[in-house]
Amino acid sequence: MFNRSIVLIGFALLFVFAAQTIGAEDPPGAKLFGTYCADCHGAAGQGGFAISVGGESYLNTRDDAAITHAIINGTGNKDMPAWSKSNGGKLTDDQIADIVAYLRGLSPSGVLVTKAPVSPVVYSQTNLALTQAQNKLGKMVVTATLKKTDGAPVNGATVVFTRQTTFGVIEMGKARTDSAGVASLIVDEQPERARHISATFKGDPALGLSAGMIELGYPVTALSHDNLNLSSVHLAITDEPLVPPEGNLFSPNPPIVPTAIFLLVVGCIWTIYGYVVSQVVGIWKIGQINPRQNVFRIGKR
């Protein structure tokens, strides 16, 4: 038994060493991503609690510098903090570069698509700049200004406003630029947290693709959960929960047959209970006939 135990422990230790060598073969970026990023962004960057960073929709709209910047400095919301050691995070610059390289490897094309095919004619690049403002009703308005690189506004171009969500990219609306190159979108919601709105101009044969993103900021009172100023926040939910109309268990329109069967079964059980109680009452009644006569040993006459 002693020898067998030793062999057994030996096997277990062998497994430990084997496991360590197996664990070492992953690329460094994958390892780091699994440790620091996968909890929110998903094991393969598919998204989850936070946005997807492993798909084309993310990788193809950002170059390496933008991704690196986001990791080093964070994106401004508290769930994506600054990760670099210089900013108080956990990662060195080399490690961040490894992660970016790993992410880049996840996209099938692996290239950053920012330029449309070059047209030899009157082709020019464009810039899309986003700003935010509040309109008279207090709603947030995102304004996209599309200009050529020489500063001339682009008139009549379609700008698509989108948001990245865990469902994928959601289109929030389209707008055509006016003569000043301005297209705007009213964001008809007041979230408690800052969120990112993207605007994209797809380009046409004469104009290059351009995109921009803005993080909508909201008044400080609405941003902090602790100091939530309820008067300044409008939610679509009423203050009190809506209650259904009263109906004494029969609202609204229960299916007749199943309800009848249900009530029948429950009623039968309670009727039988009643019968058992009647037996107990019977015992009690008999006991009252001569309560003083006690029989010491029950069951042994």
Added chain:
Amino acid sequence: MFRQPTREDILFEPLKSNSLKFYGFVALLLAVIGWAAYAYYVQLRDGLGVTGLRDYVFWGIYMTNFVFFIGISHAGTLISAILRVTGAEWRRPITRMAEAITVFALLIGGPMIIIDMGHPERLLNLLRYGRFQSPILWDLISIATYITGSLMYLYLPMIPDLAQCRDRLTDAPAWKRFIYRTLALGWRGGEEQKHKLERGVAIMAVLIIPVAVSVHTVVSWIFGMTLRPGWHSTIFGPYFVVGAIFSGIAALLLAMAIFRKVYHLEAYLEDKHFRNLGLLLLVMDIVYIYFTLSEYLTMIYGNDVADQRVLQLLFTGDFAMAFWAMILVGFLLPAFMLGLPNLITVAPRPTARLTVLRPFVAMGALAVFAVMAFSPASASASFQLVSLWPVVRMLSIVVALGGLLWLALPWMRAHSIATIVIASILINLAMWLKRYIIIVPTLYSPRTPIQDVPWEWAHYAPTWVEWSITAGAFAMFILLYTLFSKMFPIVSIWETSGEEHAAAHGAKGEANV
């Protein structure tokens, strides 16, 4: 009146006097309950925000306690009633303990739902706005039916014993005598009274079985009737019922061991009672493991996105530690503990060398277990990046535990009751964990993905308020059970005296009454 001392004198001992230890124990329980009451006051004053419950995870350990207590309440009926109906004579000394567990577990479990509500008074909305289509209403009705039935089922077989208390404990305080006198209903053991009692018990024993099954089925339907990953499963009804019987038997075994020790009931609770119930527990353990495997394997093959997220949380994610501890230490280890001493009947060899080395070998195995169980997770927590690490880790934990088990086998064979009790404790802990990981991981992964909410809204960790109330619930359960055992004979006297009688006459037969 002078009598010969009999075996059942020991059953009246706890009813006659209270030791200092008893008062100390009650004071301790009351202190825990008082603390829980303060915690509940804080929760009522400040709202559910003081708990870890938030928008997404709206059920936490309160609901875990609810399902857990409803589960162990099945100790009474489904053991006592089934054994009574099938005429298993060895059940006689344990039925009352089991039935009392039922009543008190229900009294504690039911109110957990109300504690879980931010506005307790809105429970009345179930009556004002309730709908027969809603499993929540079924739950209310079936639990009310069950608690009424199990009270009757506890009370009926107690009537002859109450009459004995009335007649024998004549020097008890007046209030106690009043209770005995009133509850005994003037029982004198005449033919007519016996006939009515037997009829009542027979009806209740049969009726309470479907009622008990329905209760835990309906509890499972509260989960199963929702279209949520991990809950919406046809197996949930039987799965919960089996789990309830499983944890109920384990709870009963614990109660038996404690009463046997504290009230010196060795003459009543013999090895055979522990062995028989231990085997029943083993069977339920195996059935439960089979159901668990069936449930998760079906989910794995379904490959539904939301199911996958739940499985990921359980197998490698936030709940992996609880999940694997439950499977390995809570289900598999007890199965071996209950089964191996019965299976391996080879006489232990004299192992003098090993006796010296055994602690070291055991420590080695423990070290391997600790290293493997608590080492940081693999670098890639991904299903897609193939790594043998989880498999290796699992294997070494199993091997280390197996080694420990192997070393402990001689001890287990020599201390069969202690082994069964340890297995029962592990099983009860595991079943509590099981209810937790049924509830919370599913709430982590709704079908509409969680997004754009603060981290705390989508994650759950119980706060001190919840732990305090949970501790208070358990203390309350123990307190009620203790007081019951000090008030009434915890072993049915009239049912076991027949056994004594039959044994004295060398015949196996029915009890006299």
